[in-house]
Amino acid sequence: MGRSARAETRPTMPDSRTVDIPADRQCRITLTQSRVVPDPIRLARYLRAPEIGPTVLFFSGGSALRKTSRVLTEYTHNSVHLITPFDSGGSSAKLREAFPMISVGDLRNRLMALADTALLGNPEVYRLFNTRFAKDESQTELRRLLSTMAAGVDPLVAAVPEPLRTLIRNHLGFFIERMPLTFDLRGASVGNLILAGGYLNNNRDIDAVIFLFSKLVAVRGVVRPVVDSNLHLSAELADGTVVVGQHQITRPESPLSAPIRELRLTEAADGSEGLAEAHIDERTAELIDEAELICFPIGSFFTSVMACLLPAGVGRAVARAGCPKVYVPNCGEDPEEAGLAPHDQVRLILEQLRRDAGEDTPTELLLHFVLVDSDRGEYVGGLDVDAIEAHGVEVIDTALVSEATAPLIEPRRLVDLLLSLV
Incomplete structure (x- = not known):
């Protein structure tokens, strides 16, 4: 397999084995190489030293990448996950309405997927963060339960070792102090409440909260929202209908009336304040x-992958x-795709990236490979390899789906393929 991709030399700290090259003498070069994938030698090297593993960056959100993220931690502790913060349903919706803020549910999900569950106390934290309050319990009883958690009396919190227990109690206590009297705790994610309390207690600095929890539960990677902007998704459909709110776009029980024509950002959950713009910050850029590899992965095509590409600066970066x-x-069914074949998905990704990078940006700067499994994969709209490659990308057609996971992609096979390309 051949590929062409730009490789950039970057400044390194001088030591006894390196030479400090002035910035004006550093250069950008193009490398062409052939590689067999998956590469067992390369993968074995990563398994031996995951702490210095490659920096693979994912634009994603939701739970589709959870199992893949767990496998990924065996090979590298340096993956980067830029998560969409625009969810507007469930527990996140109640928090966003009470405290105008980004959605923290997908951030929590990915943090827990990357946490070292073998570390002392982490299984207890995992259980607590994934606990939800009952939907049929009274508000009085749920408030009492939340108070016992903040006091450290509840068994789930009491099982968490120090110093994480004190941190969790403090964040829950702060959340209780700020919680409106009308706040509905039914179905609330305890992990979301903890992160929301930390967010409010740290002057709405989500990076500070994520950094602290990442250190305490040994998160094997970097997780952050693609932007820290309190915005919502708005989808214009092919029939002219406008649907506002991620929860309205993704409802499997109520399919969209037509395919999605364009995804946008809006200020208000009801669309009353018009369209909005968000810009990635310097750290995200x-x-x-x-990154040593950038992946637009499996997951809800519009509300996970495309949503992450909406903020200004993403395409240029x-x-x-x-x-x-x-x-x-x-592979398998994604209600958002509505018959949108993989070659059309590639077209939409390139179009979105070019809206920011420039309409004349060559494909070779934006996308190189598309991974498919023509034998076992089931693709909405059918798989047309020639149509994909007509966009100027290379298709890697290999065994991604196993007998046990069919028609879905097997996480370890996906990780092996991705890391073999680094």
């Missing part, structure tokens, strides 16, 4: 620039990054 860029279409 750095993470994209420093992807185009600058001198690394392989890979798209992995879903």
Whole structure:
């Protein structure tokens, strides 16, 4: 297999084995190489030293990448996960309405997926963060239960070792102090309440909260929202209908009346305040620039992958990054795709990236590979390899789906393929 991709030399701290090259003498070069994938030698090297494993960056959200993230921690502790913060349903919706803020549910999900569950106390934290209050319990009883958690009396909290227990209690206590009297705790995610309390207690600095929890539960990677902006998703459908709110776009029990024509951002959950813009910050741009591989992964196509590409600066940063860029279409059914075939998905990803990077940006700067399994994969709209490659990308057709996971992609096979491209 051949590929062409830009590789960028980066400054390193001088030591006895390196030479400090002035910035004006550093250069950008193009490398062409052949590689067999999966690469067992390369993978064995990563397994031996995951703490210095490759920096693979994912634009994602939701739970589709949870199992893949757990496998990924065996090979590298340096993966980067830029998560969409625009969810507007369930527990997140109640928090966003009470405290105008980003959604923290998908952040919690990915933090727990990357946490070292073998570390003392982490299984207890995992159980607590994934606990939800009953939907049929009285508000009085749920408030009492929340108070026992903040006091450290509840068995789930009492099982968490120090110092994490004190941190959790403090955040829950702060949340209780700020919680409106009308706040509905039915079905609330305890992990979301803890993160929301920390967010409010740290002057709405989500990075500070994520950093602290990442250290305490040994998160094997970097997790952050693609933007820290309190915005919502708005989808214009092919029949002219406008649907506002991620929860309205993704409802499997109520399919959309027509395919999605365009995804946008809006200020208000009801769409009353018109369209909005968000811009990635310098840290997010750095993470994209420093990636050794960029992946647009499996997951809800519009509300996870495309939503992460909406903020200004994403397309330009992807185009600058001198690394392989890979798209992995879903196998199986995604209600959002509504017959949208993989080659059309590739077209939409390129169009969205070019809206920011520039309409004349070459495909080779935005996307190199599309991973498919023509034998066992089931693709909405059918798989047309020639149509995908007509966009200027290379298709890697290999065994991604196992007998046990069919028609879905097997996480370990996906990780092996991605890391073999680094």
